[in-house]
Amino acid sequence: MDAANRLSDSLSPLGPSFGPGRLVLLVDDSRAQRRMLSIQLQRAGYRVAEAESGRSALDFCARQEPDIILSDWMMPGMSGPEFCREFRALNRKSYGYFILLTSKTDKSDIAFGLESGADDFLTKPVAGAELLARLLAGERILQVEEKLRASNAQLQKTLDRLNMAQEAMERDLREARKLQQGLVRERSGRFDQFELSLLLRPAGHIGGDLVGFFPINQDRVGVYSIDVSGHGVTAALLTARLAAHLSGSMEQNVARRAAQTGLDAVPPMALAHFFNNMLLEEMQTDTYFTMVYADLDFRRGVLRAVQAGHPHPLVQRRDGQMELVGDGGMPVGVFAKPRFDEFEVALNPGDRLLIASDGITEAADPEGNLLGDEGLMEIAGGHHALHGHNFLDAMSFCVSQFSHGERHDDISAVLIEYREPVSGKARRDGGLLGDRGPAGRADDPG
Structure with missing residues (x-):
């Protein structure tokens, strides 16, 4: 050897x-x-x-x-x-x-x-x-x-399994995001001289915000903005159920069921109480949500709404004057005997009403300062000449600039605009949805 x-x-x-x-x-x-x-x-x-x-x-x-x-x-x-x-x-x-x-x-x-x-x-x-x-x-x-x-070897094996599970979850969440975006079937609508525009951008793959509208009858349309607590799977599941209750189907839409017998649709206040009882008695969950639901009479230009813990809607008049409406109210699903706020707003040609979620008003800059209602009013005033999705996109961009691109909550908004008559003559075609804008506009989810 x-x-x-x-x-x-x-x-x-x-x-x-x-x-x-x-x-x-x-x-x-x-x-x-x-x-x-x-x-x-x-x-x-x-x-x-x-x-x-x-x-x-x-x-x-x-x-x-x-x-x-x-x-x-x-x-x-x-x-x-x-x-x-x-x-x-x-x-x-x-x-x-x-x-x-x-x-x-x-x-x-x-x-x-x-x-x-x-x-x-x-x-x-x-x-x-x-x-x-x-x-x-x-x-x-x-x-x-x-x-x-x-x-370390055992940890690496565990990490590999977690990565595989994470990849599967990411795929599922991406598909869930597509399904959730599909809950908002139409991002724009035209009802006589009123134009509706919707904005929905989750902070993560899926979120807890929901916006939409549905026709009530030949003269009225229901408009809603909902913000479920949190923005994960639980919030997304609740928004899916709420979307089903507020769909355009007469059989499913709880606000339209009364219209089946020729009676008026469910009043905004009654709808808020229905959802409150549903969460407390049927679902028995710790999740709650805030909401603004409006019954818009687009023939008369009158909007009757309920506010349940949601940020105050902003009315911007034709001359640029602005005011916040509503007294706040309590969130849905927290108290057995809640106090919701119902209010009425008259809109004239050139006026508009913006319903924004707290993901916008509570956006924070690097120092922790919130945008607030004042900041939202400043944005609305600076973009008074823009309309529809152009205005919503500009508002979203300003919020992103204010927060330096950091977004920790979903943002959503409903813009209701009473457009002035074309060539000085208001169109009254009598059709329910005959003058809708493009359906299904895809907002950038980023």
């Missing part, structure tokens, strides 16, 4: 087994020194390999991974510290504990050895008891490293 690279497989039962099966590589140009240390290591239960130089030791380490290195400092060709630096540069699966054998005792030499990557030192001539004690210290380091490596 080549003495420059010899692996001794004969293990002696003599003495305590400090290193059950660990491989120790002896690196020394002195064959006698290697032989003496090899005998002690085998008796302690270690497997032993030998190399007569740093270069031959590196060749061995390229084929196998010794657990512990015992290397002489002074060797021809490549010193112990130089070998240690080369050893540390190897791509290993596990850590190798490196002990330098030296007669040097100067602090600067010890510092140089540590900087080269050595873990410990043994002073020559090596005493057997001290050798085993240093090896036992190395064993503890290797055991800790192995446990950490095993834990």
Whole structure:
């Protein structure tokens, strides 16, 4: 067997087994020194390999991974510290504990050895008891490293499973986003001289805001803006149920059921109480929502609405004057006997009413200052000449600039505009939806 690279497989039962099966590589140009240390290591239960130089030791380490290195400092060709630096540069699966054998005792030499990557030192001539004690210290380091490596491997497997689950959730959420966006079937509508424009942009994949409108009869249209608490899956599920209750279907729409018998539609206040009872009695959930629901008579230009904890609607008159309407009211689904606010607004040609969610009014700048009603009024005043989705897009851009692009809540809005007659003559075609604008306009969800 080549003495420059010899692996001794004969293990002696003599003495305590400090290193059950660990491989120790002896690196020394002195064959006698290697032989003496090899005998002690085998008796302690270690497997032993030998190399007569740093270069031959590196060749061995390229084929196998010794657990512990015992290397002489002074060797021809490549010193112990130089070998240690080369050893540390190897791509290993596990850590190798490196002990330098030296007669040097100067602090600067010890510092140089540590900087080269050595873990410990043994002073020559090596005493057997001290050798085993240093090896036992190395064993503890290797055991800790192995446990950490095993834990990291387990963590990596868990992380891989989580990443796979996250990717599946991301795919599901992307599909859920498409479905939720589909709840708002039409983003624009035209009813006689009134134009309705909707804005809906979730903060995440799915959100808790909902806006929409539906025809009540030949003269009236129902308009709603809802903000469910939170903007995750729970909020999205509730918005889906609310969307079904406010759909255009006569059978499903709770606001239109009374019209089936020729009676008037459910008043805004009654609709708020219906939803409040639904959340408290049927769903029994901690989730609640705020809402503005308006019954717009587009023939007379009169809007009758209920406000339930939602931000105040903003009326902007033709001459630019602005006012906030409504007294606030309580959120839906919190109190058994809530107080909701019902109000009425008369609109004239050139006037408009904006219903915005708190994702707009509570947008914050980097210092934590909120946009508020004053900021919203400033935006509306600065873009008085814009209409429909052009106005909503400009408003959304201004909110994004104010918050420096940081958006932590969904934003939604309904814009009701009483457009002035074309060529001085108001159109009265008598059709329910005969003059609607484009349906299904896709807002940028970002």
